[in-house]
Amino acid sequence: MNKNLRTVLPGETIGILGGGQLGRMTAMAAKQMGYRVVCLDPQPNSPCGQVCDLQIVGSFDDYSAARELALQSDVLVYEFENINAVVVAELEQEFHVPQGSRLLEITQNRIKEKAHLLQSGFPVVPYRVVGSSAELAQAAAELGYPVVLKSATGGYDGKGQAVLKSLADLADVTLSGPAVLEKFLALTGEVSVVVARRADGETAAFPVGENVHRGNILHTTVVPARLSAELLEQATQLGMRIAESLGAVGLLAVEMFVTEGGIIVNELAPRPHNSGHFTLGACYTSQFEQFVRAVCGLPLGPTTLLYPAIMVNILGEHIAPLMPRLATLPPHVKVHLYGKSGAPVPRRKMGHLLVRSDVPDDTVAWVEDMLGMSKGRLAAVNCQPSTVNRQPESTEH
Ligand SMILES: Nc1ncnc2c1ncn2[C@@H]1O[C@H](COP(=O)(O)OP(=O)(O)OP(=O)(O)O)[C@@H](O)[C@H]1O
Ligand SMILES: [Mg+2]
Structure with missing residues (x-):
């Protein structure tokens, strides 16, 4: 039997290579489902480490630290593609690494x-x-x-x-x-799709997100994306077919450009993705729960969008304006903060907002005004x- 088809059950341990916010939200979903979670990150008390049963402090290049994590885990995942692929290739000889080193090796380069x-x-x-x-x-x-x-x-x-x-x-x-x-x-827009795939080939795509980047960092994601039904279908099919072509297991995020000539693939990420954060709240299953389901061999959850929403990233420079507003925010605004330590550094991702809204432009303008975000679409790069x-x-x- 393909060892990647193995089912990992609640009570067993998920080991996460990487301790950032994607690991943190994955760990929170996994804990909710009853798993034990351990992670590896060079920074002590990392965003993920804060919510794990245990964090091993070590470099991603350090095979012995990664092996120590693996020895404590029933399944190993990566939440970050700048993990040493050679280390992952060695780990997969001995341990259960359903995403595999090949997906990492391709998407990190x-x-x-x-x-x-x-x-x-x-x-x-x-x-x-x-x-x-x-x-x-x-x-x-x-x-x-x-x-x-x-x-x-x-x-x-x-x-x-x-x-x-x-x-x-x-x-x-x-x-x-x-x-x-x-x-x-010249782009008319940007969209992305997060696709989950199990080792047996079962695949499920989340709703397409409409993304705006500012200064190269994702600024907002709007769902449903305001594209024609035909383009939405094309984006979804592209995501699923790319995941299939790579034999991806876990999640694959596909960033795409929309141009006058059609949809073009920009880049891939073999993990949960910032543009999929809306799923945490706005979808029946979040991308983080889906990631856990896919790598643990559980059935994939429904990806249905429950309500129209916008996600706005909170960067370091937005923390000071946000804090005094927290006590008076409208109740349907959900604030997610990642527990990053130290003074907020400009342009560093600190959290995100999820707002249920079917008037995305007005809502984005309201959030931008509240957090003192500069208006308009800045030069992309x-x-x-x-x-x-x-x-x-x-x-x-
Ligand atoms: N060839 C291009 N033409 C037009 N715009 C581009 C192009 N390449 C990149 N951009 C703009 O820059 C943004 C970031 O580019 P890209 O996704 O390649 O970078 P990245 O640093 O890997 O970002 P990420 O944080 O998503 O991994 C894109 O989302 C897009 O807005
Ligand atoms: Mg990108």
Whole structure:
């Protein structure tokens, strides 16, 4: 029998590689279902560690720390794709890691991810792989400006990206490793779909979310997404087919661009996703519960949307305006905070709001006003060539 088909029952232990907010909300769902939960993260008292039975403090590159976690676990999951895939490949020889190292290896590297999508026939943004200044100049000329340069590994929230508007911008870029150069597209919108898949192939997609990014960080998700029924169906089918093509187990989040020419896949994440946070409240099953169900071999839950909603991310700079408002917020506004320690750092994801509302534009405007968020859609990608190939500092998503 495929060991990935094994059922892990409440009372047994789920080990989470990563201690960020995605692990935290997964652990909370798992605890509600009766599981024991342990996690590994370099930061003591991590957001996930705070709600786990036990946190092991250690680096994701440290095989012995990961093995210590595995020895305490009946099933191991990752909530973060910048986990060392070699460590996960070793762990899966000995332990039950249903998501597997292959999914991680592909989705943690933009070059491998795009190659997989392209080879499998999914629509991707025109791109080139570049490893040197000469290749970069040539690729930019072929694609035509503007282009966006993205580090192959380690990027999140726009880190490791630079928009190059013209030949002159090339002078500012130093490549410190392989990267992907993409055509910078005119988008009419962005959407995403989170798909759950079990080892036996059973698949379920959550409702498509309509996303707005600001300064490269997800700002809002609106459900239902305001797309034609045809495009919604296309986005959902793309999500399910991509999950299938990868043999993904657990969750796969698929970020997509909407252009005049149709839907194009942007990137994948093998885990719960920020744009799926609305499911926690607005869907019959949350993405976190679904993740636990999928990796534990339980039946997938209904993904039905219960009510129209908007999710707004709370970043470090929004904490000060939010706090004095908490006591007077309308009761249908749900505040989720991730327990991140230390002074709130600007642009760091600290929590999110979920608001039940069928007037998304008015509701977003109301939240923005309340939290002093700057208005309007900012340029999608910042232009910081020096940030290319910067490594992630922590388990942020
Ligand atoms: N080729 C492109 N054309 C137009 N806009 C783009 C392009 N690439 C990225 N963007 C904008 O920048 C945002 C972030 O890009 P991307 O998803 O590649 O980065 P990331 O740092 O990996 O983000 P995440 O935090 O989602 O992992 C996109 O959601 C989109 O708004
Ligand atoms: Mg993205």
